[in-house]
Amino acid sequence: xxxxxxxxxxxxxxxxxxxxxxxxxxxxxxxxxxxxxxxxxxxxxxxxxxxxxxxxxxxxxxxxxxxxxxxxxxxxxxxxxxxxxxxxxxxxxxxxxxxxxxxxxxxxxxxxxxxx
Numbered sequence: 001x002x003x004x005x006x007x008x009x010x011x012x013x014x015x016x017x018x019x020x021x022x023x024x025x026x027x028x029x030x031x032x033x034x035x036x037x038x039x040x041x042x043x044x045x046x047x048x049x050x051x052x053x054x055x056x057x058x059x060x061x062x063x064x065x066x067x068x069x070x071x072x073x074x075x076x077x078x079x080x081x082x083x084x085x086x087x088x089x090x091x092x093x094x095x096x097x098x099x100x101x102x103x104x105x106x107x108x109x110x111x112x113x114x115x116x
Contacts, residue, residue, distance in 0.1 A: 002025055002097060003025040003105075004022055004023070004024055004025070004096075004105055004107035004108075005022070005023045005107060005108070006020060006021065006107040006109060006110040007020070007021045007110060008021045008110060009093060009110030009112045010112070010113070012113075012115070013114070013115055014085060014115065015084060016085050017081070017082060017084075018112060019079055019080070019081050020036070020082065020112075022036075022077060022078045022080075022107055023075070023076065024077065024097060026076065027076060028073065028076045029053055031099050032052065032053050032099065033050055033051065033096075033097075034051045034069075034078045034096070034097055034098075035048075035051075035095070035096040036050075036094070036096070037093070038091035038094070039091055039092050039094070039109075040088075040090060040091040040092075046091075048060055048063055048093070049067060049069040049080060051070070051071060057069050062088070066082065066083050066084045068080070078095065082112070085112075087114045087115065087116045088114075089112060089114050090112060090113050090114050091112060093109065093112055094106055094108075095107040
């Protein structure tokens with residue numbers, strides 16, 4: 001069973017930075033896409049960023065220029081560097097690994113809280 005373990009969440013003031021990590025229990029090149037989602041209280045889960053196996057990255061408009069997704073291939077870890085954080089970035093952040101259209105895996109989530 002594939003395991004994804006997120007870490008790096010916490011509490012910061014607006015304007016601060018956090019780096020989230022997602023450690024994967026197998027080679028991340030086995031997955032067509034690695035994604036970060038977030039879910040704020042009372043809201044639907046939102047796709048924040050995607051990295052394809054080829055290295056192409058995409059971001060939701062609200063985080064462009066502030067967040068960066070990248071990976072450490074040797075450590076099978078995907079990161080989300082979050083800079084210039086805003087209170088509206090407050091959410092539980094989830095890592096997702098997509099092997100195929102019908103097979104994907106989720107981490108347990110890590111809380112990010114940004115105070116104004």
